[in-house]
Amino acid sequence: MGQAFASDTVYFTSKRKSITLPFKLVHNLIIIPVQINDSQPLHFILDSGVKNTLITRLNYSDSLSLNEAGRITLQGLGTGHELEAIYSKGNIMRMPGIVGVNHQVYVLMEDIFNLSTRMGMPIHGIIGYDIFRNFIVKINYSSKTLTLYRPDIKLKVPKKGEVYPLHIENTKAYVEADVRQHNGDSIKVKMVIDTGASHSISLYLPTDARLQLPPKVMEAYLGRGLSGDINGKIGRINSFSLGRYELRDLPASYPDEESIKAALNLANRNGNIGSDILKRFTVIFDYPHERMVLMPNSKYSEPFYYNMTGFEISTPLPGANFYIVSHVIDDSPAKASGLLPGDQLININGRDCTELALDELLELFESKPGRKVRLKLKRDSKLVNVEMVLQSRI
Structure with a gap:
């Protein structure tokens, strides 16, 4: 095993100076494979805003063999109620070429984030500070690669890079x-x-x-x-x-x-x-x-868009291109065209939705004001055709 630095518990399993891992980018979020104890590789979001490794959703088939240490209450952003979680320590966390020992994990008792239905693929958890504090982390959004460097090296800054x-x-x-x-x-x-x-x-x-x-x-x-x-x-x-x-x-x-x-x-x-x-x-x-x-990178000068349809979608069957309207915003093109929560998207601008990945759909919703969007929907087993024009309301 490689050397663990100071009291850190996450380190390389070899003497390499760096490891590069591909990641998936969905909804602008980085998804990496993480194993906990004897689990299969699970999908985790790399989140620099989170302190603890959180498991947000487990299926009966996901065996983690967690050492249960007790229950705690978590609080964070949002309005609602406090959240119960199982706190577990002494776990082993693995990523390709990396191991974490005595790893602390919090398992949410309720999947309040619904990450899988929002991201269109199974998402099992969130990991952050444990990775960032133990390595120098380089995120290349263009090539969708994450490079982790040993913490004791001093990386050279390229000429076009600015240091903060x-x-x-x-x-x-x-x-x-x-x-x-x-x-x-x-x-x-x-x-x-x-x-x-x-x-x-x-x-x-x-x-x-x-x-x-x-x-x-x-x-x-x-x-x-x-x-x-x-x-x-x-x-x-x-x-x-x-x-x-x-x-x-x-x-x-x-x-x-x-x-x-x-x-x-x-x-x-x-x-x-x-x-x-x-x-x-x-x-x-x-x-x-x-x-x-x-x-x-090449996206630096691109304009900033956002969802201009006025409706949100979710994927009740993560991994399948099956889209349901989850939320319709007042005073929006979606509301004006009669869209309702629960409508299933069948076809968009002549393209079958089963052939469209979630990111392709979102890209269409965030393209540019004035663009026409034609939707074929399924509502209570009837087909409904809807047309709307993307509209910038800010």
């Missing part, structure tokens, strides 16, 4: 950035870097009196946190700057105060940076040397 100080507080990584609002005000913000958030940025209005909602916003369902649903608004800001890189005209999420109650007491942060920004770069997270490196 990373503040690690309570297992989370923060950077300072600048937000330019609709009124031209530029505000320095402290942001947590969150590879597990698929949006561009989220701003917490109560943390700074100068942060304001843009004049044009729409109500939105922003996702789920440990404590339930996160609701809020989405509106565009003029720009977001990290050092010399400036991204313009991007949608920002503004979660309701109730949804972020837990976060407001933490580290005095103003929000988070999600993977709709990160995917425009090759990113090096170097927790051991408290720095981050960004190198722009």
Whole structure:
């Protein structure tokens, strides 16, 4: 076995300096194979915003042989209730070429995230800090590869890369950035870097009196946190700057105060940076040397879009291209065209939905304003044809 550094419990199984793993990118999120004890490889989201390894969904067929240590209550973002979990230690975690001993795992008693139905494939859990603190982590979003380097090496920074100080507080990584609002005000913000958030940025209005909602916003369902649903608004800001890189005209999420109650007491942060920004770069997270490196890729200059249909979809049979309307937003093209939760998508713009991967569908919903979308739906065993025009409401 390779050497474990200090008291760390995750390390390479050989003397190699680095290991490169392919990953799947769905909904802007990174999915990697992880084995716990004697399990098959499971699908985990690599999430820099999460401290503990969470198992969110287990099937009867997923044998983990967990050492049960007791039950605890978890709290996080979202409004709702506290969540029960089994806390287990002394487990073995494996990824190709990597082993983690005495690994702590939390198994949620209720699959509140519904990640599998949202991601269109079985998702078993979330892993984060255990990987980031033990390695230097390079994420190449273009080639969909994750390279882990031994923590004791000093990586050379390429010429086109820019280095930022990373503040690690309570297992989370923060950077300072600048937000330019609709009124031209530029505000320095402290942001947590969150590879597990698929949006561009989220701003917490109560943390700074100068942060304001843009004049044009729409109500939105922003996702789920440990404590339930996160609701809020989405509106565009003029720009977001990290050092010399400036991204313009991007949608920002503004979660309701109730949804972020837990976060407001933490580290005095103003929000988070999600993977709709990160995917425009090759990113090096170097927790051991408290720095981050960004190198722009071919997506850097692409415009920022978001779902302009006004409806969300889920996949009740993860792994099969079977799509159901899960949520219809008021005052949206979907609502105006009569779409209902529970409608099954059969055909979109003449293409059979069974031939479309989830990401292809989402790409269509996020293309550009004015685009026509023709849907054939199944509702109560009847076929219904619907037409809508993608519309930017912010």
